[in-house]
Amino acid sequence: MNAVTIADVAALAGVSESTVSRALSMSRPVGAAVQNRVRAAASELGYSGNSIARALRKQKTDTVGMVVPSILNPFFTTLVDSMENALLADGKQLFLCDSRQDPALEAHHLRLLIERHVDGIVISPVDSTASTVAIAAAARSVPLVQLDRHVDVENTDWVGIDDAEAMKLVLTHLRSTGVRSAAFVTSQLTNSSTEQRLAGFRLHAAALGIQVNDDWVVLGDYSVDSGDFAAQRLIAAPQRPEAIVCADDLIAFGVLRACREAGLRVPEDVQVTGFDNIVFSEHVTPSLTSIDQPTARMASETLRLLALRTKDRDSQGGANVSLKPRLVVRNSTRPVQR
Amino acid sequence: MNAVTIADVAALAGVSESTVSRALSMSRPVGAAVQNRVRAAASELGYSGNSIARALRKQKTDTVGMVVPSILNPFFTTLVDSMENALLADGKQLFLCDSRQDPALEAHHLRLLIERHVDGIVISPVDSTASTVAIAAAARSVPLVQLDRHVDVENTDWVGIDDAEAMKLVLTHLRSTGVRSAAFVTSQLTNSSTEQRLAGFRLHAAALGIQVNDDWVVLGDYSVDSGDFAAQRLIAAPQRPEAIVCADDLIAFGVLRACREAGLRVPEDVQVTGFDNIVFSEHVTPSLTSIDQPTARMASETLRLLALRTKDRDSQGGANVSLKPRLVVRNSTRPVQR
């Protein structure tokens, strides 16, 4: 067991506890000789500090809580990875919480994080409405920034991409390949990203003169099977869209599968696009045209905002950092016409 | 800000701090009337406790640290998910650390976790040799169990699957489809799982009379591209194995891609198997025959061992919990011959 405390080090080095604290944290100048003796004593005893005691005293834990709808979704995995990496540089550590698409569990996690006195919370809310109360409550106790998805709550910042702009990139690309009609497959409209992607799709399809039939917007969930199912319906219908635009890559994978099984060639017979550019999108066949989210940048912006809020707890009003998405063209869409 | 302390609640309820503590934690009987007054006062003030102070006093943080080689690998994502879920039931929270395949970073994370006084550490070591020192040091301060991969260190438990048994399942299945020769594509032999899978492959191939040429064991890394590259070599060689057995699903995806591009049909021309049964293995084409690891069970066993060690810190010698793997047969292998 590691029962070595600062008192042990102080005793061995023949100085006071404060001096040990100062020498080790370099929070104040300490005599060179003493410095060395303390260092030696600490390493001899294998002293490693106690962040719990330090946290209690300094009212700062050097931890951040992150709450995501599902770590199993590769997009959120990437986001978690980026956050963990960004935190590393700050010497902070990450409490990972998975809300499993459940607003009640999400609220529970938020409560626990508050009790743990994390220095900040990063959350991608499960539901536009059901998540608001718990998030508002949490934001009252600690700096909180919403990442990717967000709900309408005062006193929180948001970091994400411009979803409408992303749909514009997708549709402009499709239009340039000659597409005149397109369907949209997405999840239920229970969160902000989903809503804005659909709105963006509608807006830019209209602007570009791309036809969208009423029953060409299909709502399921963010999963391969859901995309497969939706595509089967679209394929079976009397008129088929020239392109199927998907709200995330998982859905797109399902669409690709349905097309393959229906004997439709992608992109010759129908073009398909995804969203998020998860790792596998370059490994499926055909490789998937998708929207890349700058997750590393998103993570660093998130930490920047968290730090800002920590410094100035009373700064009102949320900052919204909307980053530019990037279109990654692969083989599920046709070459641009000239 | 949440500056409500137990003293505030005590004052409002007109009792001592001790009584509030007892009433709220029910650690000792408390008069019914007092109980109610305390409850009321606490909720009126929005008191939510301070786990830092509690941890300092109780010498117990209700946190567990988990260190994985890469959260971006879907298998470890699943493992993290299972752990987070199992922890939830115990009211504990998870510090997630990604060692990014780097033993030095892994050691750094372990040090931080020790300082944080986590109640236990769960780790999948990066490297058979380079990881040992840091793990041994950590295991001296806190209960530690190795999950999936492991290194040879005293005083640690291990939970994983029987890798050799898994290879037996794979090869027995392949043999029953008529396979007479097989290659093995894996990563460099820098960790226990990888070593044991190869050993199991060799052992059972020999036992079943499956031919394995010297240059049919290819060492790369756990990635799609590495599998692709290895398969290209195998395909180009004068004699081609009837089956390509892969040490994980990512490698297998790469092998499938290489086969497709070489015009080889799977499973007609060559059979392919994966390992880990990650979610995508059922969504690729052809769907992948793989080995399923019981991650939920692995997580609960891990927590059980951690709890055991916590109770009895001096229990020597490691427990090894080796769970049975399960073969999931899909379309990348042929039907069994009769």
Added chain:
DNA sequence: ATGAAAGCGCTAACAT
């Protein structure tokens, strides 16, 4: 059943 007091390990005022 309740209260008073001590103390977990650390850092920051306040001395000197």
Added chain:
DNA sequence: ATGTTAGCGCTTTCAT
């Protein structure tokens, strides 16, 4: 530059 003291918020003896 170093030591002394107090106290972060809580739980737990030890009293009563």
